[in-house]
Amino acid sequence: MNVQETLNGYKTRLEAYLNALPMTGAPETLRKAMRYSLLSGGKRLRGCLLLAANELAGGAEKDALPFAAAIEMIHAYSLIHDDLPAMDNDTLRRGKPTNHVVYGEAVAILAGDALLSHAFEVMAASPHPRALPALREIAGAAGVGGMLAGQTLDVTMEGARPNMALVRAIHEGKTAALLTAPVTAGLLLGGAEEKELHAGREYGYHLGMAFQIVDDILDLEGDPALMGKTLGKDTAEGKLTWPACVGTAQAKKDAQAHIQAAADALAPFGGRADFLRQLAFSTLHRVQ
Amino acid sequence: MNVQETLNGYKTRLEAYLNALPMTGAPETLRKAMRYSLLSGGKRLRGCLLLAANELAGGAEKDALPFAAAIEMIHAYSLIHDDLPAMDNDTLRRGKPTNHVVYGEAVAILAGDALLSHAFEVMAASPHPRALPALREIAGAAGVGGMLAGQTLDVTMEGARPNMALVRAIHEGKTAALLTAPVTAGLLLGGAEEKELHAGREYGYHLGMAFQIVDDILDLEGDPALMGKTLGKDTAEGKLTWPACVGTAQAKKDAQAHIQAAADALAPFGGRADFLRQLAFSTLHRVQ
Numbered sequence: 001m002n003v004q005e006t007l008n009g010y011k012t013r014l015e016a017y018l019n020a021l022p023m024t025g026a027p028e029t030l031r032k033a034m035r036y037s038l039l040s041g042g043k044r045l046r047g048c049l050l051l052a053a054n055e056l057a058g059g060a061e062k063d064a065l066p067f068a069a070a071i072e073m074i075h076a077y078s079l080i081h082d083d084l085p086a087m088d089n090d091t092l093r094r095g096k097p098t099n100h101v102v103y104g105e106a107v108a109i110l111a112g113d114a115l116l117s118h119a120f121e122v123m124a125a126s127p128h129p130r131a132l133p134a135l136r137e138i139a140g141a142a143g144v145g146g147m148l149a150g151q152t153l154d155v156t157m158e159g160a161r162p163n164m165a166l167v168r169a170i171h172e173g174k175t176a177a178l179l180t181a182p183v184t185a186g187l188l189l190g191g192a193e194e195k196e197l198h199a200g201r202e203y204g205y206h207l208g209m210a211f212q213i214v215d216d217i218l219d220l221e222g223d224p225a226l227m228g229k230t231l232g233k234d235t236a237e238g239k240l241t242w243p244a245c246v247g248t249a250q251a252k253k254d255a256q257a258h259i260q261a262a263a264d265a266l267a268p269f270g271g272r273a274d275f276l277r278q279l280a281f282s283t284l285h286r287v288q
Numbered sequence: 289m290n291v292q293e294t295l296n297g298y299k300t301r302l303e304a305y306l307n308a309l310p311m312t313g314a315p316e317t318l319r320k321a322m323r324y325s326l327l328s329g330g331k332r333l334r335g336c337l338l339l340a341a342n343e344l345a346g347g348a349e350k351d352a353l354p355f356a357a358a359i360e361m362i363h364a365y366s367l368i369h370d371d372l373p374a375m376d377n378d379t380l381r382r383g384k385p386t387n388h389v390v391y392g393e394a395v396a397i398l399a400g401d402a403l404l405s406h407a408f409e410v411m412a413a414s415p416h417p418r419a420l421p422a423l424r425e426i427a428g429a430a431g432v433g434g435m436l437a438g439q440t441l442d443v444t445m446e447g448a449r450p451n452m453a454l455v456r457a458i459h460e461g462k463t464a465a466l467l468t469a470p471v472t473a474g475l476l477l478g479g480a481e482e483k484e485l486h487a488g489r490e491y492g493y494h495l496g497m498a499f500q501i502v503d504d505i506l507d508l509e510g511d512p513a514l515m516g517k518t519l520g521k522d523t524a525e526g527k528l529t530w531p532a533c534v535g536t537a538q539a540k541k542d543a544q545a546h547i548q549a550a551a552d553a554l555a556p557f558g559g560r561a562d563f564l565r566q567l568a569f570s571t572l573h574r575v576q
Contacts, residue, residue, distance in 0.1 A: 025433020030440040034432070081401060086393035105374030106443045109397065110436060113369060116401065117431040120408045124424040132420050136412040143405040144322075145313020148398060152318040155394045 003278040010048040015039075017065045018072060023118065033103040033111035034118070038076045040094050045211075047072045050182035050189075052275055053200060057190025064189050066126050067134055070119035071182045074142050077115035078151070078178075080108055087155060088233070095228030116142070134185040141181030150174030159238035162245040168209075170240060175215070176208025183276075195268055202265035207280050210258035213251050214286055216241035220248060222286075259284055291566040298336040303327075305353045306360060311406065321391040321399035322406070326364045328382050333499075335360045338470035338477075340563055341488060345478025352477050354414045355422055358407035359470045362430050365403035366439070366466075368396055375443060376521070383516030404430070422473040429469030438462030447526035450533040456497075458528060463503075464496025471564075483556055490553035495568050498546035501539050502574055504529035508536060510574075547572055 018038060023031050047068035054064035083090040083098040084105065091101050100108035119142075123135045140146055150173020157166060183204040187197055218227065219234045220243060234241050243251040262280040266273040306326060311319050335356035342352035371378040371386040372393065379389050388396035407430075411423045428434055438461020445454060471492040475485055506515065507522045508531060522529050531539040550568040554561040 023432050025431075025437050027437050027440045027444070029444050030432060030436065077401075081397055084397065086397060107440065109369055109372065109374060110440050110443065112401075113365075113404065114432050114436045114440075116404055117427065117436060120423070121427040121431045124420060124427045132412060135408070135423075139405065139409040139412045143313075143409045144311050144318060144402050148318065148402045148405060149313050149315050152315045152395065152398050152402075155398065156315070156317050 003275060003282060006052075006275050007048055007279065010051045011044045013061065014044055014047045014051065014065065014068050014072070018069050021069065021118075021122070026114065029103070029107055030110060030114055033099060033107050034076075034114055036102060037080050037099050037111065038073060038115060040076075040096060042072075042075070042094065044072060046075050046178060046182045049179065049204070049276075049279075050186040052279070053183045053186025053192075054190040055186075056269060056272060056276065057187045057192035057196065059186070059190030063126070063128050064186060066122045067138070067185055067189060068182070070123045070135075071138060071178070071185070073115040073119040073122070074138065074147075075178060077112040077119075078142075078147060080112040080115070082151065084108060088237075090230060090233075092229050128189060130188050130191075134188045137181045137185040137188065141177040146173055146177035146181075148173070150177070154239065157240055160240060162240055164245050167240045167242055167245050171209055171212040171242070172205075175212035176205050179208035179211060180204030199265050199268045203262045203276065203280070206258040206262035206265065207283070210255045210262065210280070211283055213242040213255040213258070214283060216243050217248060217251055217255070218286060255284060291563060291570060294340075294563050295336055295567065298339045299332045301349065302332055302335045302339065302353065302356050302360070306357050309357065309406075309410070314402065317391070317395055318398060318402055321387060321395050322364075322402055324390060325368050325387050325399065326361060326403060328364075328384060330360075330363070330382065332360060334363055334466060334470045337467065337492070337564075337567075338474040340567070341471045341474025341480075342478040343474075344557060344560060344564065345475045345480035345484065347474070347478030351414070351416050352474060354410045355426070355473055355477060356470070358411045358423075359426060359466070359473070361403040361407040361410070362426070362435075363466060365400040365407075366430075366435060368400040368403070370439065372396060376525075378518060378521075380517050416477060418476050418479070422476045425469045425473040425476065429465040434461055434465030434469075436461070438465070442527065445528055448528060450528055452533050455528045455530055455533055459497055459500040459530070460493075463500035464493050467496035467499060468492030487553050487556045491550045491564065491568070494546040494550035494553065495571070498543045498550065498568070499571055501530040501543040501546070502571060504531050505536060505539055505543070506574060543572060 023034065050068040050071055051061060051064055079093060080099045082088050083093060084100055090098050092098065099111060123131060150170050153170045154174060180201055183200040184197055187200045216234065219231050222231050224231045259280050263277045266277050311322065338356040338359055339349055339352055367381060368387045370376050371381055372388055378386050380386065387399060411419060438458050441458045442462055468489055471488040472485055475488045504522065507519055510519050512519045547568050551565045554565055
């Protein structure tokens with residue numbers, strides 16, 4: 001199996017689904033602003049994780065696509081609001097001007113609100129017999145005990161002394177929650193059992209922690225041209241990051257340990273989970 | 289039956305439910321900012337409509353409370369984001385400083401996002417057999433074909449020439465959608481049939497249109513001390529309002545006609561819908 005090829009397959013089909021979303025009733029300006037950020041060429045890691053987990057548990061892809069689209073809409077909304085002047089005040093994202101730079105702050109706020117709302121609208125329209133539990137996983141991860149907890153700590157704790165417990169809470173909320181939910185929601189949709197859900201939860205958690213630690217390292221060491229965004233901002237703004245707590249060398253080791261733990265968590269699936277296992281290892285390449 | 293007494297009963301029980309919402313996992317700052325706006329003493333019209341519709345269709349109140357709370361959370365989020373400097377830039381709401389004045393813009397944006405997310409989290413946690421269709425009604429009303437369509441037109445069309453079709457679209461989205469959904473969601477939860485759902489949809493639509501026309505009139509003629517917010521802003525900002533299209537006298541007549549249509553729509557329920565009927569008429573008192 002070629003990981004990159006499999007990943008590209010998921011991504012291509014998900015992009016086509018996202019591109020065809022009717023967004024019925026949206027005024028033209030709102031639709032444009034939503035599509036600008038939703039279709040701006042991200043990695044689609046969250047959506048692909050959901051499709052892969054659904055397939056691993058034996059589900060048909062077409063039934064899982066609305067949920068994969070929803071998690072990508074939630075990710076896109078979080079980036080739009082995160083980039084706002086009142087938040088991180090970023091003007092560049094994936095090499096393009098951020099949403100509020102193009103559409104103005106008012107429409108950018110509404111476009112974020114609209115992507116979040118539409119994620120739930122699309123999931124709620126699914127006739128899948130396990131639509132509600134899958135929606136529940138995603139709502140929990142996006143909510144006050146998940147991503148929004150991480151975002152709030154990230155914003156309100158700027159300039160605080162680096163502190164492992166706090167950084168872990170930020171990373172768990174901001175990143176790990178929204179990488180875990182697509183795995184568990186996908187497994188649920190595919191019909192997985194409790195033991196497999198537990199394994200998926202462990203996998204998503206460790207993958208998410210590694211992913212955010214790698215992101216922190218790239219903000220220090222990455223190539224801005226390659227990254228398509230402003231780098232070095234974490235340090236400038238006194239953000240709480242993993243390397244700020246333990247140093248860059250240890251941070252790399254910790255990311256590696258989380259990836260190993262993610263791969264190990266997939267044991268109950270045996271060789272059937274090779275794609276997810278190799279996908280985890282591939283996230284490390286960015287800092288190696 | 290005393291309408292005010294019945295309404296106060298719904299309101300008291302809903303307030304208690306909202307006040308006891310655990311918001312598990314929310315950091316203290318986020319929880320405070322969410323509660324500041326959620327528990328700031330609104331009329332709870334949307335939540336009470338949901339409870340009354342659920343009761344009308346034969347449902348138990350405890351099963352409908354999470355959905356009534358959700359619609360109030362969505363209303364509260366929309367007000368927080370609407371008041372932001374980049375949007376309507378309001379500093380006063382219900383006689384108190386607006387959310388961003390108290391908590392700052394970043395936390396206010398996150399508190400709005402969190403109330404919207406939490407609304408879906410709370411609904412998705414319901415074991416009600418019709419939870420998903422009820423959630424779907426509410427998601428549609430809050431979404432790109434409902435409230436967010438109205439908000440976008442309201443923001444992007446400021447200063448345009450008064451135009452009935454456009455004002456109607458704004459009022460339908462901004463207000464009527466979020467007064468219709470609690471009625472249809474409540475009826476669904478209570479087990480209503482298609483004919484009753486249709487009646488509820490008509491009722492909510494006309495109630496919503498009347499409600500927003502009355503709001504437009506009050507912005508011109510209301511008593512700021514009584515209203516607890518800045519008045520006269522619609523004209524100052526070139527907002528598209530109903531009285532700006534047809535004049536205040538005609539606007540009052542139109543509000544009255546919508547209320548009559550709302551009351552008439554309830555015919556299939558007979559006398560059992562007297563509370564909803566009288567509630568509709570009571571919204572006119574504010575401008576009479």
